[in-house]
Structures are given as C-alpha cells and as structure tokens.
Amino acid sequence: MTQAASDTDVTVCEVGLRDGLQMLDALFPTDQKLAWIRAEAEAGVREIEVTSFVPPKLVPQFVDAQQVVEGALAIDGLTVLGLVPNLKGAERGIALGVHKLNFVMSVSRTHNQKNVRREREDSVADFARIADLVRSQPDGGRPQLLGGLSTALGCSYEGRIPVEDVVRYAVALAEAGADEIMIADTVGYADPISVRTAFKAVMAEVGSLPVSAHFHDTRGLGLANVAAALDCGVRRFDASLAGLGGCQFAPGATGNIVMDDLCFMLDAMGMRTGVDLQKLVAVREIVARNLPGTALYGGLARAGLPTRYQPAAERARMPA
Ligand code: COA
Numbered sequence: 001m002t003q004a005a006s007d008t009d010v011t012v013c014e015v016g017l018r019d020g021l022q023m024l025d026a027l028f029p030t031d032q033k034l035a036w037i038r039a040e041a042e043a044g045v046r047e048i049e050v051t052s053f054v055p056p057k058l059v060p061q062f063v064d065a066q067q068v069v070e071g072a073l074a075i076d077g078l079t080v081l082g083l084v085p086n087l088k089g090a091e092r093g094i095a096l097g098v099h100k101l102n103f104v105m106s107v108s109r110t111h112n113q114k115n116v117r118r119e120r121e122d123s124v125a126d127f128a129r130i131a132d133l134v135r136s137q138p139d140g141g142r143p144q145l146l147g148g149l150s151t152a153l154g155c156s157y158e159g160r161i162p163v164e165d166v167v168r169y170a171v172a173l174a175e176a177g178a179d180e181i182m183i184a185d186t187v188g189y190a191d192p193i194s195v196r197t198a199f200k201a202v203m204a205e206v207g208s209l210p211v212s213a214h215f216h217d218t219r220g221l222g223l224a225n226v227a228a229a230l231d232c233g234v235r236r237f238d239a240s241l242a243g244l245g246g247c248q249f250a251p252g253a254t255g256n257i258v259m260d261d262l263c264f265m266l267d268a269m270g271m272r273t274g275v276d277l278q279k280l281v282a283v284r285e286i287v288a289r290n291l292p293g294t295a296l297y298g299g300l301a302r303a304g305l306p307t308r309y310q311p312a313a314e315r316a317r318m319p320a
C-alpha cells in the first residue's frame with residue numbers, strides 16, 4: 001500500500017501552495033512561493049502540490065503556474081504536483097513536465113457542478129481522456145495520475161454523502177487509469193468512524209491501487225481522521241503548513257490539517273516521514289511574512305518539541 005521511499009514510512013504532500021492560496025485575492029509573490037517550496041523541500045518534504053492548472057481568469061493566484069513549476073522542477077528529489085480540473089489543465093501540466101497530476105472531481109453532484117461546472121459522469125469521461133493522454137506520453141515524460149474525489153465524506157450543499165457513491169467513483173477512476181485514488185474531506189465533515197467506513201469500502205474495491213487521504217481540520221478532527229486512515233493502511237497524506245486552506249466553491253471550507261502537526265504526530269508514532277520537524281516549523285516564517293493578518297495554526301509551532309524528543313529516524317537506528 002505504501003508509496004513512500006524506503007527510508008520513509010509515510011509520504012506527506014504539502015498542498016498549502018494550492019489549497020491554501022486558492023481563496024486569497026492577494027497574489028503570493030512568485031519568488032516567495034519558490035522560497036517556500038525550496039525551504040520545505042530542504043526540510044525534507046518530498047511531494048509538493050505547487051500550483052493549480054485552472055483558468056487564471058477564474059483563479060488569478062495561479063497565473064504564475066509556469067514559473068512556479070519550472071522553479072520547483074529544478075529542486076533535486078522533489079516530486080512536483082499540479083491540480084487539474086479537466087483535460088485542458090492536464091495538457092498544461094504535461095507540457096510543463098510535472099511529476100504528478102492531481103485530478104479532482106467531487107462525489108457530491110452539487111459540488112461538482114459548482115466547482116467544475118459539469119455532471120460527475122462528464123468528469124469521469126474527462127478523466128478517461130486525461131488517462132489516455134498520460135499513457136500516450138513517452139517513457140520518462142509520463143506523469144503519475146492521481147484520481148481525487150472531493151467532498152467524499154460530506155458536502156456543505158448535500159450533507160451526508162453515501163459511501164456507495166464514493167466507491168462507485170473511486171472504481172470509475174481506477175478503471176479509467178488512475179495510479180492512485182485520493183479521498184478528500186473537503187469541508188471537514190469526517191470523523192474516525194466515517195473515515196474507516198469509506199476508506200475500507202474503497203480499498204476493498206480498487207485492488208492494489210494506493211489510496212491516499214486529504215483532510216481538512218474544519219471541526220478539529222483532522223488528525224483523529226489521519227489516525228483512523230493509518231489504521232486502514234493509508235500511507236500518503238496531504239496537509240498544509242500552518243493549516244492554510246479552503247475552497248472558494250465550498251461554503252464553510254477552512255484549512256487543511258496542519259503539516260507541521262501531522263509530521264510531529266507521525267514521527268511521535270515512530271513513522272518516518274523524512275522531515276526535520278524544526279526546519280519545517282521554521283518555514284512558517286515565509287508564510288507569515290507574506291500573509292500578514294492570516295491566521296496560522298499549529299500546536300507544534302506554539303509549544304515546541306517535547307523535552308529530549310528523539311526523532312523516529314534516530315529511534316529506528318537504535319538497537320531494540
Ligand atoms: N486552464 C486554463 N484555461 C482553461 C482551462 C484550464 N484548465 N480549462 C478551460 N480553460 C479555458 C478554455 O480554453 C476557455 O477559454 P476561452 O474562453 O478563451 O475559449 C475557457 O477557459 C472556458 O472553458 P470551458 O471548458 O467552457 O470551462 P468552464 O467555464 O466550463 O470551466 C473549469 C470549467 C473546470 C475550467 C472551471 O470550472 C474550473 O477551473 N474549476 C476549478 C475551480 C477550482 O479551482 N476549485 C478549487 C480546487 S478543487
């Protein structure tokens with residue numbers, strides 16, 4: 001189930017530069033986005049969703065997609081992701097050479113309409129065209145294709161989302177050619193029991209395909225949901241530094257789970273993420289100075305590491 005490199009047990013993917021910035025009117029300067037990406041990669045984060053291939057007219061924050069991707073691709077060892085809502089977005093991502101395309105559709109019919117302006121079946125058909133395009137790329141230029149399901153654990157328009165629908169669209173994306181399925185709690189409705197139910201149901205139907213998780217901490221259950229997903233075997237998680245995040249097309253959406261706290265929890269549980277916790281917390285300064293007045297969240301940043309804390313990687317090297 002794991003996608004992690006051999007020296008890590010769990011992969012964490014920073015999505016603050018996409019999920020965290022997409023709602024902001026003010027443009028985060030391109031050089032500062034790249035400073036953030038470089039610093040976080042330097043702290044050991046191996047996957048970063050650096051931009052969104054949506055029409056700049058609709059979301060001006062990502063008008064600099066090309067410069068950001070080019071800068072990020074120059075960083076050694078970093079897996080560069082971009083969000084794509086449709087075929088046109090995938091074409092842009094492939095042309096720039098991103099390593100992973102994060103396709104999104106919503107399990108909620110209403111949210112899919114509001115977010116990408118189409119029926120869910122049309123999103124599945126578009127995904128199949130994207131998968132064909134990806135497969136037609138030459139070896140070495142073929143990105144990984146993530147099939148993401150937003151509002152899979154609840155929707156602010158529709159409320160509860162039936163697990164059967166989550167499974168149906170997960171299977172549809174898997175059959176169309178996804179390399180990985182991502183289940184997203186876009187508006188923070190999930191709890192550990194609903195997480196277990198949905199992830200187990202999906203994992204039972206998509207065979208050996210990895211299933212990853214994207215949680216928001218809207219109601220404070222984000223890390224509890226991570227623990228439940230870990231129990232199901234999930235080994236890849238999205239998060240955003242300082243808990244930035246939201247979706248302009250989902251009322252009530254707030255921040256993602258806090259990357260720094262996620263890494264601390266995993267590390268404390270003995271799971272190696274490759275991340276240096278102190279270096280990671282220091283990266284918040286770049287976000288803080290560029291977003292004055294924006295609330296930054298996180299317990300680790302507030303309280304610091306426990307006295308004589310031993311990182312998981314050090315503990316792993318010690319004789320039992
Ligand atoms: N990137 C850049 N331009 C794009 C594009 C993309 N991914 N997709 C479409 N366009 C352009 C088209 O070329 C067209 O341009 P034109 O007016 O110059 O001819 C225009 O945008 C409209 O195209 P259309 O296919 O009719 O799109 P739409 O208006 O139905 O919008 C989406 C569909 C998916 C592009 C839009 O709803 C969207 O970007 N949604 C995502 C919103 C988001 O960021 N949500 C949060 C993240 S989950």
Ligand code: ZN
Pocket residue numbers: 019184186214216245246247256
């Ligand atoms: Zn999100």
